[in-house]
Amino acid sequence: MTLSVAVIGCGAIGGTVARALHDGDVPDARLAGVVDPAGARGLPELSFDAALRAADLVVEAAGQRALAELGPRVVASGTDLLVVSIGALTDDALLHALNGAGTGRVHLACGAIGGLDMLRAAARMGPLDAVRIVTTKKPPGLVQPWMDDAEAARVRSAPGPLEVRRGPAREIAAAFPKSTNVAAAVALAAGDWDVVEAVVVADPGADLTSHVITASGPAGEYRFEIRNRPSPRNPTTSQVVPYAVLKAVGDLAARTGVFR
Structure with a gap:
């Protein structure tokens, strides 16, 4: 069929x-x-x-x-x-x-990410103690309508890696709706929105979009790093x-x- x-x-x-x-x-x-x-x-x-x-x-x-x-x-x-x-x-x-x-x-x-099957398996064995996802992108794709002029300018003109925002996955995914679907995906895989911390970094030298996921719990410790090329049609998403x-x-x- x-x-x-x-x-x-x-x-x-x-x-x-x-x-x-x-x-x-x-x-x-x-x-x-x-x-x-x-x-x-x-x-x-x-x-x-x-x-x-x-x-x-x-x-x-x-x-x-x-x-x-x-x-x-x-x-x-x-x-x-x-x-x-x-x-x-x-x-x-x-x-x-x-x-x-x-x-x-x-x-x-x-x-844009992998490792979700392992996170789900680890969380099924026992609640994860801590999970973090750090997303790094070029600055223009991280400027948001809710930013005031000063903050938007700070992000656009970042001379090097700049931490734009850090917080619970639910908060960060809502604040950067075109750039942090990955934070929501990690939280859903972990089975707990509150245990996942998300960090968004603007880096003018980031030719690739990176997501670094770390997690620990009864099953062990995990680290996944993904580095994707941005889509040429829409740089807020990965190709x-x-x-x-x-x-x-x-x-x-x-x-x-x-x-x-």
């Missing part, structure tokens, strides 16, 4: 995912269409309601607001949902709505993210055993 997939959003992530599905690059999966008011870049277009009728799986790749508005409706329709904008799940009400909206299953894309999404779609479509 071929998995029919609709993609919400046709930007740097969604556009790459939709094109690969359309071109047959994912075995046992095909593109039903793209939902995006800005257009589908030559790919088949669907209305949201038509996507729910046509698809077995909807991939959300349009940002946190789109997930909040459309995600519960996908699950309520009985259609499975693959979430890319994991940072939106800092909202407990949204997380509850997704989990209780209907018979559709919710899957989370790992996005690898759409391929992580495609890997997740391929796993869901696979007829044989896969590592998850």
Whole structure:
């Protein structure tokens, strides 16, 4: 059976995912269409309601607001949902709505990081004592609308590595919605928002976006370092993210055993 997939959003992530599905690059999966008011870049277009009728799986790749508005409706329709904008799940009400909206299953894309399977296993053995994720990016992508002029200028003009903000994962993921989906992903894998500290660093010399995750608990001590190339279309995300999404779609479509 071929998995029919609709993609919400046709930007740097969604556009790459939709094109690969359309071109047959994912075995046992095909593109039903793209939902995006800005257009589908030559790919088949669907209305949201038509996507729910046509698809077995909807991939959300349009940002946190789109997930909040459309995600519960996908699950309520009985259609499975693959979430890319994991940072939106800092909202407990949204997380509850997704989990209780209907018979559709919710899957989370790992996005720009790895090691989440090990964190989940370690947390299952016993609560983790401490988890930290340090994210380092070029300064322009970290400037936020809530910053006043002085803080925005401080970030933009950083001569070297500058710690922009440190705090609980829930707080940091909400404050940097386009840059810290990874903090939310780590917290969800750890099973505890409060145990995860997130740090955001602006570095003008950071040609690669880095995420350094450390954790300790009864199972042992862990350290993962990921260094990704930023997307040329959208430097707030990593170039690898759409391929992580495609890997997740391929796993869901696979007829044989896969590592998850």
